[in-house]
Amino acid sequence: GDSVTQMEGPVTLSEEAFLTINCTYTATGYPSLFWYVQYPGEGLQLLLKATKADDKGSNKGFEATYRKETTSFHLEKGSVQVSDSAVYFCALTRLRTGNQFYFGTGTSLTVIP
Amino acid sequence: DSGVTQTPKHLITATGQRVTLRCSPRSGDLSVYWYQQSLDQGLQFLIQYYNGEERAKGNILERFSAQQFPDLHSELNLSSLELGDSALYFCASSVENTGELFFGEGSRLTVL
Numbered sequence: 001g002d003s004v005t006q007m008e009g010p011v012t013l014s015e016e017a018f019l020t021i022n023c024t025y026t027a028t029g030y031p032s033l034f035w036y037v038q039y040p041g042e043g044l045q046l047l048l049k050a051t052k053a054d055d056k057g058s059n060k061g062f063e064a065t066y067r068k069e070t071t072s073f074h075l076e077k078g079s080v081q082v083s084d085s086a087v088y089f090c091a092l093t094r095l096r097t098g099n100q101f102y103f104g105t106g107t108s109l110t111v112i113p
Numbered sequence: 114d115s116g117v118t119q120t121p122k123h124l125i126t127a128t129g130q131r132v133t134l135r136c137s138p139r140s141g142d143l144s145v146y147w148y149q150q151s152l153d154q155g156l157q158f159l160i161q162y163y164n165g166e167e168r169a170k171g172n173i174l175e176r177f178s179a180q181q182f183p184d185l186h187s188e189l190n191l192s193s194l195e196l197g198d199s200a201l202y203f204c205a206s207s208v209e210n211t212g213e214l215f216f217g218e219g220s221r222l223t224v225l
Contacts, residue, residue: 032212043115043203043216044156051212089156093212100169101146101207101214105155 002027006090006104013080013111021075021107023064023090033057033066033073034091038106044089047075051095080111116140119204119217127225131192134220138185138206144168145187146207146214147179151200162187194224 007022025033032051036044048057053068062077075088090104116139126132138145147159149172158171162181173179176194181187191198201221205214 034212036214043117043218044205044214045115045216046213049212091214095212099144099207099212100161101158103156103158 002031002092002094002100002102004090004092004102004104006088007107009087009106010108010110013109015082015111015113016079017111019075019077019080019084019109021088021090021109023073023075023104025071025073025090025092027071027092030068031092032095033064034093035062035064035073035075036089036091036103038087038089040086047088080109082111082113085109085111115215115217117204117206117215117217119202119220121220122218123221123223125223125225126194128194128196130194130224131190132194132222134189134191134202134204134222136187136189136204136206136217138187138204139208139215142206142208142215143185144207144209145181145185146205147173147187147189148203148205149200150203150219156203159189191222194222196224198222199224 034049035047037047038044048059050057050066056065087106093101118137143164149157159173161169179189201219205216
């Protein structure tokens with residue numbers, strides 16, 4: 001079945017450091033891939049998405065590229081800020097009616113000034 | 114504001130009790146999902162409803178049940194509560210065929 005595996009945390013970085021959070025998936029065909037972010041005390045919200053191979057999703061300085069050949073969707077940001085401290089979830093779904101979502105375990109990021 | 118409303122925000126109860134969590138999805142969204150988030154288990158999928166019908170089940174205990182009503186709001190019933198049921202329970206709704214989930218702010222359940 002479909003599944004997502006993401007990098008274990010927690011991750012602690014200094015402000016302006018480069019961020020990579022790894023995510024790989026197991027699925028047949030071409031699922032859609034997502035990164036969700038959960039800020040402290042809030043629900044998850046969509047950060048970015050990619051719906052087909054080689055697509056690059058981007059938002060708020062974050063980027064992730066859908067790599068079919070390596071079944072990966074790694075999250076990157078060139079220069080993190082304290083306000084990026086949150087838990088990041090990789091997710092997979094199929095774009096069809098009543099679709100199910102498969103989430104990774106989440107990676108906690110703390111950015112220190 | 115995601116447009117998904119969950120009540121109550123906080124709930125403290127005792128072991129053995131029963132509680133009901135309520136979720137109102139975004140207007141027009143037919144799918145409702147329930148998730149449990151605890152410190153040691155991460156985000157666990159419980160159950161999904163689509164337009165009143167159960168669509169998928171995840172790691173939902175037999176002591177838990179849910180339903181989606183004709184007006185599309187959903188309720189998650191948790192009974193015979195145990196200490197380990199203490200967690201944040203999220204509801205989410207989705208826009209059809211876009212893959213985007215909108216999460217509520219969650220209901221924090223504490224079982225003492």
